[in-house]
Amino acid sequence: MSAQNSTPRQLSFDELDSPLRETTFVVVDLETTGSSAGEDAITEIGAVKIRGGEVLGELATLVDPGRSIPPFIVELTGITSAMLIDAPRIERVLPSFLEFARGAVLVAHNAPFDIGFLKAATARCDLPWPPFQTLCTVKLARRVLSREEAPSVKLSALSSLFQVHTQPTHRALDDARATVDVLHALLERVGGLGVHSYAELVDYLPNVSAAQRGKRGLAADLPRTPGVYLFRGPSDEALYVGTAVNLQRRVRGYFTGSETRARMKEMVALATRVDHVECAHGLEASVRELRLLAAHAPPYNRRSKFPRRAWWITLTDEPFPRLSVSRRATPDSLGPFSSRTDAADVAATIAVECRIRTCTKKIRHDRVHGADCPDAVAGGCPAGSAPQSAEQYRSAPQAAVELIRGLDDAALHRLRDRVGELGAAELFESAARVRDRTAALAAALRRGQRLAALAAIDELVAARPREGGGWDLAVVRAGRLASAGVAERGVPPMPVVEMLTAAAETVIDEPSPLRGTTAGEVGLIASWLEQPGVRIVRTSQGYTEPARGAGAWQEWCALARSASA
Incomplete structure (x- = not known):
C-alpha cells in the first residue's frame, strides 16, 4: 500500500461555500468481486487527493477479499487471486483510507457504487462512516453535457471526449486518475455558468430552470445570520414570509433543485426582491415571522396568516348565562381553538359537568329557569327541569x-x-367516548391555562445558553416578546439585560385571557422557556400555573391518546 497525505479535517458548510479551487477533493475508485455491496468485497482501492488543480497525494492498494475472484472479474480487471495472497485485509486498509479522505469532498464516477461498497465495508469493520460531502461525476456529466456531445457518460467515453492524461484500465488508481481529469474538465464547464463553490455546485446539479436559477442574485447580499425573509412581487406585495438560521443559505435554496414544491417555484417566478430582518436568535425570528404573517397575509403562506381568528368559549352576559362559541374573548374565556367544532364539543362537555343551561331563550332576572326544559337525561337542558332563580343558578357558571x-x-x-365505571360495566364504547371527551377538555384547559400563566406576567426576563457560550436573552411583557438580544461569550450578561429592558417595547393591555397577544406568539415563548437550560433572570410576578389546573392531567391525557390510537 502506498499513500501520501496532508493534515485532514472535516470541512464545515461555510468552508464548502468557498471557491472550488480552494476545496479539497479525494477522487476514489474501487475494484470489487461483483456488483453487490452487501455480498461482494473490495479487491483494490485507488484514490487521488487534489486541490486547486494540484495533486496533494495518492493512495493505492490491493485488498484481500477473503474469497476467490470470479473469472469474469479477472478478465475485466486483470486482478487474480494469486496477486492478492500477500495483500492486506480490508480492516487494515479502511482506517488509512478514511484518514486520507477525511476533511475532503469524496468524488467517484458512479458514486453510489463505490461509496456503497465503502460504507458496507466500514459497517462490517465496526467503523463509523464520516459525514463526507460527496460528488458523482456521472451525475455531473449528465447535467453539464448534452446527449449530442456525450451519448455515453461512461468513464472511457468521457476520457476520450476530454483527452485525459491517464486512460482508464479497470485498475483502481488509473481509473481514479482518469476521473480526476474528467472532474477538472467538468468543473471548467460549470465555472463558465457562474458555479464557483461546492455549495453552488450542489445547487446546480438538479435540473432547475434558467429563470429560477437566474434569481440567485436576490440572495447575494443577505447576511448569514438568523432572521426573517420576505419575498416581494412586482407590485411590492408580500408573497411569502419565512425564518432562517442562516438567511443567505435558506433563501438561496429557493433558486435550486432542493426546492421541489410547485407552489414555491411559482412564487419565485413572481419575486422581484427579498427583504429581511436580522434577529438576535431563533425565538425573535419566529415571533417576527408570526407578526409579519398577520400584517401581510402573504398568499403563498399556508399557516398562521390570521392569528386572531381563533374561537373562544365564553359565558354570555345575561341573568342566566350560557356558554357560547365566538371570536371575542373575555377574561374568563376558554381557548383559543382553531376549529369552531372542537370548541363547541368542549363547551358541551363543560355544560353537562357544570350544569349550565343549553336552552337559548332569554330569561329575565325575575323569572326562573327549568319549568319548560326536560332534564338532561331525557336529552334536554343540563341545568335540569327543576325551577331555579337567577341566584340559585349562579353556582353553575361559577363552577x-x-x-x-x-x-x-x-x-x-x-x-x-x-x-372507570363504564369500563367496569363492560360498556367499552361508551367509556371510550367519555374518555375522549375528558382528554379533549383537559387538553383545552391545559393549553389555555399554560398560555394565560405566561400572559399574566407584566415583565419576565429569561436567558437561554448559546452553543459555544454566551446567552440568548428575551424580555417578555404580558405574553409578548418586547425585546431580544445576545450576550456573547465572555460578555457580562446583566448589563445587556438592563439595556434590553430599557429599550423594550411598551405593551398595551387588553381584557382577555392572553391580554391581547396572539396564542401563536405566547405559545412560541412558552415553548422556548421550557427548553433545557433556560433560566428566569427576573419576573414581576411568579411564573406559575394553577395548582388544580389541567397541568396535572397531562400524563392521564397521554395515556388516553395512546388508548384511542
Missing part, C-alpha cells in the same frame, strides 16, 4: 369559571371516574 381558571378540577375527576 365553569373555576374549572377554566384552574381553581377546581372536580369536573375532570367526575369524568375520569365515569370512564
Whole structure:
C-alpha cells in the first residue's frame, strides 16, 4: 500500500461555500468481486487527493477479499487471486483510507457504487462512516453535457471526449486518475455558468430552470445570520414570509433543485426582491415571522396568516348565562381553538359537568329557569327541569369559571371516574367516548391555562445558553416578546439585560385571557422557556400555573391518546 497525505479535517458548510479551487477533493475508485455491496468485497482501492488543480497525494492498494475472484472479474480487471495472497485485509486498509479522505469532498464516477461498497465495508469493520460531502461525476456529466456531445457518460467515453492524461484500465488508481481529469474538465464547464463553490455546485446539479436559477442574485447580499425573509412581487406585495438560521443559505435554496414544491417555484417566478430582518436568535425570528404573517397575509403562506381568528368559549352576559362559541374573548374565556367544532364539543362537555343551561331563550332576572326544559337525561337542558332563580343558578357558571381558571378540577375527576365505571360495566364504547371527551377538555384547559400563566406576567426576563457560550436573552411583557438580544461569550450578561429592558417595547393591555397577544406568539415563548437550560433572570410576578389546573392531567391525557390510537 502506498499513500501520501496532508493534515485532514472535516470541512464545515461555510468552508464548502468557498471557491472550488480552494476545496479539497479525494477522487476514489474501487475494484470489487461483483456488483453487490452487501455480498461482494473490495479487491483494490485507488484514490487521488487534489486541490486547486494540484495533486496533494495518492493512495493505492490491493485488498484481500477473503474469497476467490470470479473469472469474469479477472478478465475485466486483470486482478487474480494469486496477486492478492500477500495483500492486506480490508480492516487494515479502511482506517488509512478514511484518514486520507477525511476533511475532503469524496468524488467517484458512479458514486453510489463505490461509496456503497465503502460504507458496507466500514459497517462490517465496526467503523463509523464520516459525514463526507460527496460528488458523482456521472451525475455531473449528465447535467453539464448534452446527449449530442456525450451519448455515453461512461468513464472511457468521457476520457476520450476530454483527452485525459491517464486512460482508464479497470485498475483502481488509473481509473481514479482518469476521473480526476474528467472532474477538472467538468468543473471548467460549470465555472463558465457562474458555479464557483461546492455549495453552488450542489445547487446546480438538479435540473432547475434558467429563470429560477437566474434569481440567485436576490440572495447575494443577505447576511448569514438568523432572521426573517420576505419575498416581494412586482407590485411590492408580500408573497411569502419565512425564518432562517442562516438567511443567505435558506433563501438561496429557493433558486435550486432542493426546492421541489410547485407552489414555491411559482412564487419565485413572481419575486422581484427579498427583504429581511436580522434577529438576535431563533425565538425573535419566529415571533417576527408570526407578526409579519398577520400584517401581510402573504398568499403563498399556508399557516398562521390570521392569528386572531381563533374561537373562544365564553359565558354570555345575561341573568342566566350560557356558554357560547365566538371570536371575542373575555377574561374568563376558554381557548383559543382553531376549529369552531372542537370548541363547541368542549363547551358541551363543560355544560353537562357544570350544569349550565343549553336552552337559548332569554330569561329575565325575575323569572326562573327549568319549568319548560326536560332534564338532561331525557336529552334536554343540563341545568335540569327543576325551577331555579337567577341566584340559585349562579353556582353553575361559577363552577365553569373555576374549572377554566384552574381553581377546581372536580369536573375532570367526575369524568375520569365515569370512564372507570363504564369500563367496569363492560360498556367499552361508551367509556371510550367519555374518555375522549375528558382528554379533549383537559387538553383545552391545559393549553389555555399554560398560555394565560405566561400572559399574566407584566415583565419576565429569561436567558437561554448559546452553543459555544454566551446567552440568548428575551424580555417578555404580558405574553409578548418586547425585546431580544445576545450576550456573547465572555460578555457580562446583566448589563445587556438592563439595556434590553430599557429599550423594550411598551405593551398595551387588553381584557382577555392572553391580554391581547396572539396564542401563536405566547405559545412560541412558552415553548422556548421550557427548553433545557433556560433560566428566569427576573419576573414581576411568579411564573406559575394553577395548582388544580389541567397541568396535572397531562400524563392521564397521554395515556388516553395512546388508548384511542
